[in-house]
Amino acid sequence: MTGPRDLNAQIESLVNRLRRRQVVGSWSVSLETALLLRQVVSVARWNQVNVLINLVKDVGGKLVMAQPRELAVGNIVRRVLRLIRDVYNSEVSNSNTNLTSTSEEVEDDDKDYEDDNVIKSPPQKSKTYDLQSYSGPGSIISSSFFSSSASMINLLGDGSPTIISELQELINELENMYVNIADQAMEHIHSNEIIMTVGKSRTVEMFLKTAAKKRKFSIVVAETSPKYLGHEMALSLSQAGIDTTVISDSAIFAVMSRVNKVIMGTHAVLANGGLISVSGTQMVATAAKHHSTPVVVCTGLYKLSPLYPYDEDSFNDLVAPDPVMSFDEGELIDKVTILNPYYDYVSPELVSLFITNTGGHPPSYLYRLINENYDPEDTVI
Structure with missing residues (x-):
């Protein structure tokens, strides 16, 4: 014990x-x-x-x-x-x-007892x-x-x-979170669609693989430099028999006009519906907004946070700049300051739908999910 x-x-x-x-x-x-x-x-x-x-x-x-x-x-x-x-x-x-x-x-x-007595006692106060x-x-x-x-x-x-x-x-x-989200894939992915995703997300990966069992569609994966997580995602999807294409981050806007919808994961969902997601997500969401392409986010309810992004940078992580510029370029390194943020903040206006383990919800519905799952007294731990 x-x-x-x-x-x-x-x-x-x-x-x-x-x-x-x-x-x-x-x-x-x-x-x-x-x-x-x-x-x-x-x-x-x-x-x-x-x-x-x-x-x-x-x-x-x-x-x-x-x-x-x-x-x-x-x-x-x-x-x-x-x-x-x-x-x-x-x-x-x-x-x-x-x-x-x-x-x-x-x-x-x-x-x-009073009704059964012939001689009733004086009125008393209720007991x-x-x-x-x-x-x-x-x-x-x-x-x-x-x-x-x-x-x-x-x-x-x-x-x-x-x-x-x-x-x-x-x-x-x-x-069971991944299974519950993946079970909804058939409702959101249709045959012959071209879908774009960014980076590597286990939730999105299972979501797409589940849909591929009955639907034929194509995937465009942004490589998300400098981590190149998109390469890992593309390899996993292609091994599952899905038609997959990897593109550089600079080609996202050019390819977006051919895309039917964007499906991506996230690190966290804030109280206003904004996302803290892998670096490069902001660019994909902005390009989708310009082309009126719906952006669908697959996430579990455990990622929904009651915190507001008063300071967006406070939720970000700055990782080692070596993947962007290595120490081999010593002369240039001494003359520049390099920041390598790991996350992007995506505003709620750029998101069309959240697919959670309890179903699909628009960004405007998140406040109700927060009220159902969290107590206002516990916002600050």
Whole structure:
């Protein structure tokens, strides 16, 4: 059985692996975070909801600080916090319903007793219990119990099994995420279409391969220099029997007029519908907008973040400039400053549709998905 020491070791291990970039990719860090938080809820000792929420926030804060630009870590922490709050609210609702039913039964019994007596006693006050003032010795009910749900003071009964069960459902959702998105491919890809994509995305890769089982279409892949992730994507698609063409980034605008739709992945989706995606995505989306070509983004809900892009550069990563200009060009390197951003910010006006594991949604619908999955109190961890 895992003890507190083992749990602390697991937390520190994941923090170190995130800091050293040994766990990369939104899906991988999300699954690791969800598994760790399930362990935290299982092992930690708590008898009040606010204690559990603070504990999850403390662990989540460490993970977020270890790799701030992996927004999926914070998203999973917020999902877990919302899940705990929902379980609490459900417990409170059920308890209030049971107490109300008990009070009504007591009143009905008193009324029947009075009707059966020939000589009726003088009128008495109703025996409905004043729950807010009832806090006798040994009672689990106190005035703090009836405070707002935001205070999260008490949890009636043992909510751990319910919370762990809900966490397991979240983990199952992450594990089946690619399949759920790929199953929608036939609704969005038609025969003889020319589709453009950019970079390498596992979600898009499975989406296109699933459609290729029944539809015949062509793929144009932008190479996304200087990482050239498009070459890996093109090789994988061609091995699956899909007609694939690789183009240089400079040819994107020229080829876009022949493209029927753009399908691409993303690193994160912000609250306004904007994307944090691989460098080069902004150019593809802008060219598609000019040619009125629809842009479809395949992404799981775990990438949806409640954060707004007040400062777009704060979500970006500057990687080593060596792929752009190597040290062999020593004379020139001393005279220039080279920035090699890993991500692009794509504004929501350039996106036509999001395909998630729960279905297709326009950018204007994202605010509702955020309200369903996150609590406003957890925006800042």
